């Protein structure tokens with residue numbers, strides 16, 4: 663049975679230009695101890711999907727469908743019930759440590775706060791546990807670093823603090839939002855190794871535009887475009903045998919595969935293209951693609967693709 667079962671999820675919110683349909687009928691499953699990478703360009707709806715799971719979208723956002731976590735629908739929990747789960751069982755490693763960390767609190771105290779809140783430990787014990795988490799996140803001289811403020815740490819070290827904080831309460835399910843964004847190549851490689859080591863044996867949704875990093879960390883990958891999942895398979899299959907033209911283009915745009923960007927730009931989520939949402943940019947688009955919306959086609963070994971060519 664899946665630990666997390668997302669069924670027909672839709673999320674939308676108002677903007678001055680109209681209704682933004684950020685997530686459109688998404689179905690996804692994450693099993694126990696499975697790490698799923700959610701890949702896509704900026705603005706494709708992947709962060710909104712993550713925020714829907716942990717229910718941190720603004721109250722003005724409309725969210726429909728089901729998000730079944732260990733048998734209970736998160737969308738039907740009260741705010742208090744959700745607050746009990748958030749951080750303790752379901753935690754988020756937020757993107758952008760520079761804005762996510764409190765600049766006037768020492769990093770050790772920030773982690774200790776999470777531990778006291780969710781584990782009920784006293785101040786001294788929580789602080790000692792925070793130092794252990796910084797050690798686990800491979801921060802040298804963890805005790806000294808715990809007494810520093812975020813601005814005293816490098817970008818890579820702040821990312822390690824975010825990871826330590828996200829995992830401090832030993833959650834069963836982690837959502838990591840763009841954990842490698844903005845890091846130089848060497849730091850990124852270290853963070854990828856760290857996340858892989860620290861999330862072994864946990865379930866995780868890793869939201870990222872970095873397919874190479876997701877390939878190294880995740881068991882499966884789902885590719886999102888204009889609010890929809892276009893392809894889903896094992897990480898190995900997505901990297902080596904992608905079937906959807908968008909995934910194929912995404913892979914060709916990687917620096918390691920020639921850096922050939924997909925032509926055109928991401929569509930509007932207010933007024934997405936008719937038919938297949940990728941058709942204006944697809945080199946294989948046919949007449950039918952402009953008017954008919956392709957369903958997810960099941961291929962073999964848990965591989966599925968939303969493209970008429972895969973039928």
Ligand code: SF4
Nearest residue numbers: 938941944951969970
């Ligand atoms: Fe391209 Fe048509 Fe497939 Fe969409 S359905 S990806 S437009 S071939």
